[in-house]
Amino acid sequence: MKDRDKLRDYEWLLQRLYQRIPPKSGSAELEIPEPEMIQIGSKVIVRNFRRIAEKLKRDPYIVARYLLKEMGTGGKYEEESGHLTLDSQIRRDTIMKFLKMFEKTYIRCPTCMSIDTRLEKREKERIWFLVCEACGAEQPVKPI
């Protein structure tokens, strides 16, 4: 191999490397795990729900309450198993769609787009804020 070709290869490799490194800022993509679902009769169980909530860094009860309300279905989260049981046939892509909406409102900072945020309940839990740990912005959000 000629030196010039070697150099070209090196640049190509570097370029590939840079493309693979995610941006360092907190505005990185939030990778929501795919819901692992099983169907039992007319119910659907999301087996990895606790893991999904952990990835979102939110209380699983809050995420569950949001999903049930927004999707208009009954169901419940069980702490022991980490499962979310839904009382109706809900498709995986529907759950993903609502998880992304949850991310948009209750996780991602609207000011700097960071996902390093937390939910704070104030005024006897009547008023909720999305507080950003990256830029300090506070955004009132609808209580769930």
Ligand SMILES: [Zn+2]
């Ligand atoms: Zn922010």
